[in-house]
Amino acid sequence: MGSLPGHLVPGSIFVIIGLWWMYSTWLRYFVCRQRRRPFYITTAFPCHCCGPSVAKLPMEAFFVLFGTILGILIELTAGFNRDVDFKTGHVSIYEGANNLQHFSMYLMFLLVALIEILLYYRFPLPKYLDVVAGCLAFSSEALLFYFHGHARDPVEIQIHVFLVMAVVATVVCGVFEIAQQEKKVYATLMRAYFTVLQGSWFYTIGFFLYSPFHAHYKESEDPDPHRSSMLIPYYFVLHIAATLVVLIVVAIPAYVVSKRQFQAIDFAEYGEVSMVNHDEDEEMEKLNGTTSI
Template sequence: MGSFKGHVLPGSLFLVVGVWHVWSAVARYVAAPPGEFRVRVWNPMGSGRLKHLELYVVAAGAFADMCVELLYSTHLKFFVGREGILNPSHMNDFEHGGMLLMFFIYGVVALLSEKTRYLPFSNGALCLIAAAAFCAEYLLFYFHSTSHQGLEGYYHLLLVILVGLCIASTVAGALCPNSFAVDLTSGIAISLQGLWFYQTAFTLYGPMMPKGCHLSGNDITCESHDSQIRGEFIANIQLFSLVFLVVIFVLGCYSVAASKYGHSELLNWHTAALQEDDQNEGDQELVAH
């Protein structure tokens, strides 16, 4: 079982990083001469003090959320009984904390690799470390101690699929270091994961609960099987809408980036394509007359 804030906080982190990754991948692609594009697991913000801002956001955000899960949510009641057994009522918080620890480690390792000479990892190695963090998240949601059933389980199943896409695209970044499609897919997958956290929060713990289903105590219950199926259909539509939204965002980014940063060969190709379209339209008008 989760909560509204418990989904919005990590969703904000993934969404910010994913949107920045999409824009950076597109901007680097249109600016890079043919054959010189390189996949990046993280993207610098300029060359000044804010260059490593993305990594600071990942490390600080994961650490802050981890503190919420392990310190605030548990009220420091880690163990119960004289034998010091791990508190079973907070296993959900411990698991979330472990997942966030992996993202914190990735952020710290990437910062040390970029700013010091103690951990000189290549971009491909950092891709695999990031993939390990996503793998920890995947295993958490797939083998969760909290049994997600019914409509809640369906929303978490779709989340697991998106996390799997993050793993695949991040590993592919290490294997195909020159692929723009791989880099862009990684940003899209991270953005969709963040948006789906938001969608889950507003649907299961907010005002968008499907008709016939409701939050009862710590469980999402539906009045009938038909109500649950209807809720799952709505979830499919919601996911499609988010995919459509992200695709529109990518096209907008490409249009803006190409006009601002596009290299001369790209701009010449675009101009030639427009002239060819105009010529074809002119020829069709002559044939019509």
């Protein structure tokens, strides 16, 4: 990941998944509200926009599976080192520590995708295990990037600390999704929000450190490090504001679709195909049918 493409790949995955979660969460919220049904949570969402046949498949899990496998292959290939001692003829083969960190991050999200697929095909796993696995994956990401900036330039440490903050916020939202007794939309929306935020911040880190438009950060001397340390929080706040605007704007097409497809989307399919266990539907039926969302 020590390159611009190495930051753009995970950043793109997080942005795409986060935007999809935003749209799907808003759509589920509006559909549940119109049908006077309680909101419910899942890690993944059915892809109704591509037709009923595609909606019956765990497309989101397949996308994450493909993206993580691609990231693993890139990291293992880029981190492969083969040193030859021409005096003794000894060959040393090892992976770079930086690449191994990124490999382990992709591995955790790959496991989340596998769990979602198992839940989809009715493997008898506990309810909300996909949410728990997602929290573990994001927690592992936060741990990795917390130590990723160790013994580096203070500015590099600072930009990675902000990334860790966004990741930790995603974990907190996931915990709230599970812990809340009466499921509400806020934690799921915020989970999507912070996922987009960390994805966009990956882009910022990549262009800050490895931009093709200026010299490599490590090869250039910062004439005013204090100014840089002041500007980085400013950029992060701009990301926070811009992501909030995106969250609100995405609600518009979701609302329009919910109105147009109010009769078209079958509610049972909408709930069950999105990897909700059958017993959750039974629990929802016990709740007040007119519970406010």
